[in-house]
Amino acid sequence: MIQKAKTMVLASFAADALALGVHWIYDIRQIDQKFGRVVDFLKPSHPTYHPTKQQGDLTHYGDQTLLLLRSVAEGDGFNADRFGRAWRDFFKTYTGYVDGASRQTLENLEEGLSPLQAGSASQDLAGAARLAPLVYCYRNDRVSLLESIRQQTAITHNHAEVSAAGEFFGRTAWLVLHGQRPAEAMTLASDEMDPRDPIAGWVQAGLDSAGEDSRTAIHRFGQMCAVATALPATVHLIAKYEDHLEEGLIENVMAGGDSAARGLLTGLVLGAHAGPAALPQRWCEALNDRPQIEELLARLDQAVATAGPSP
Secondary structure (H helix, E strand, O other): OHHHHHHHHHHHHHHHHHHHOOOOOOOHHHHHHHHOOOOOOOOOOOOOOOOOOOOOOOOHHHHHHHHHHHHHHHHOOOOHHHHHHHHHHHOOOOOOOOOHHHHHHHHHHHOOOOOOOOOEOOOEHHHHOOOHHHHHHOOOOHHHHHHHHHHHHHHHEOOHHHHHHHHHHHHHHHHHHOOOOHHHHHHHHHHHOOOOOOHHHHHHHHHHOOOOOHHHHHHHHOOOOEHHHHHHHHHHHHHHOOOOHHHHHHHHHHOOOOHHHHHHHHHHHHHHHHOHHHOOHHHHHHOOOHHHHHHHHHHHHHHHHOOOOOO
């Protein structure tokens, strides 16, 4: 399992870096004309939300995922107060893009709210997309995994649908690491969710679309950031490309819109399923934060090895 778990983390970060160059371009004709088929990392070009970024860097989503990995590794596990303080301090000097959810959360923290109270009301899937470090850390302890997902999501996105989305993808990734195929894992994870959540309908819509062209399906669901559109689009990608990680992450980028959030989660699940042979070496070599990611994973290995079994 360890090699697939490491691939899961690297694939999630690589998917974010692959999305960087065309992130939030909604006109797929512009992507085609300006960039062609995006198969390698790109430096963002004007106009872009990421003018300070270089080829092989992460988006602001990926940067926060790396911050979470550092917090978990340095503390041998997740602690909401520690991560909340680190997240707030991180943005004091951050030169990348600061989205609306982050700005609202920072304002709430400045007003004295605790990390678990200060999260924005944003419905964006991005808040649920920072899961790879938590799944890696708690891959043998599902109870702790799900609780850590709920807490880390609430720190920036204190919205029930975003929390439910994080829990769904956490359950899915855990099941895949433990031997389920991605599409079956998503069905099982959906069945485990609270029936009052709208997750089941979104998941089924994504699964039903697996035979469609990805651009067509994602355009129909919506290329936007909100869970209601981005979750079924992500499920589509995972189901359609469950044995084709590289193609799935490329097609995610080519579909436009908020490809970074979709990519973090698609890479998470497909990486957990496929293992290291499926992740292009050229992406690993071009990922600027790879040495830091691997060092932090190594710090976690001993703690994970001694964790108790999943109930």
